[in-house]
Amino acid sequence: MNFISRTSILSLCSIFLFFCGSLIAQDTNVMIRALAKDAKFIGSSIGGAKIIVRNAETGEILDEGVTSGSTGNTNLIVKKARERYEKMSDENAAGYNATLDIKKPTFVTVEAIAPINKKQARVVSSTQLWIIPGKDITGDGLVLEVPGFVIDILSPQTHEAIAASNKINIKANVVMMCGCPVTEDGIWDANQYEIKALITAENGTTQEIPLKPTDKSSTFKLEATLDKGLYEIAVYAYDPVTGNTGLDKTNIIVK
Missing domain, CATH: 2.60.40.10 (Immunoglobulins)
Incomplete structure (x- = not known):
């Protein structure tokens, strides 16, 4: 009886820990870039783009920051014809790596406000998507086009x-x-x-x-x-x- 009880308790503890573990928030990284319409990435040389990631249901800000880095490789972005899945960014291209502390799939709104330092030209570009805990979005990442x-x-x-x-x-x-x-x-x-x-x-x-x-x-x-x-x-x-x-x-x- 003691053995059965001990085994049952251990099994219940394992199940409890499994489900508790699934609810623990995970850091999920999302690379976000602002791309000027018919041009290059908005980065440090013009002050960057303000990036805001919100929970679309509650409005809570999950992360925010400013893109930094170079405008990118001219050949990759505007001169060269790209095939499917071919990157337009290089390791120096401007972006903001948002780190989201979420414990379940979350529908988010992502805004790029750019160029942040030029009020008379500033434009808001936004989109929405589901973020899955632990499923990073890397490489070119999420690219928001900014007209103007x-x-x-x-x-x-x-x-x-x-x-x-x-x-x-x-x-x-x-x-x-x-x-x-x-x-x-x-x-x-x-x-x-x-x-x-x-x-x-x-x-x-x-x-x-x-x-x-x-x-x-x-x-x-x-x-x-x-x-x-x-x-x-x-x-x-x-x-x-x-x-x-x-x-x-x-x-x-x-x-």
């Missing part, structure tokens, strides 16, 4: 007062969301894109004027003459091939 251009109006300055007798010099810097340069006949060809200024007067009338490339990479400019008044200036970029767009705004006073 980063546009910075360099001049005129915000709220700058300019004499009506003077030419208005509008200058803007235009790069891809990863920071990759836009140049004539380059990989990201300025000749392919429409880069224009929308100059709107306080009465609502708008002029649309193209900006031209300068000798400096990713820099575009135009000159205009405006009557006295208040103006909003928006500079936009549009790629008719991919549908990619970006925009920045400022306001000036002509007196």
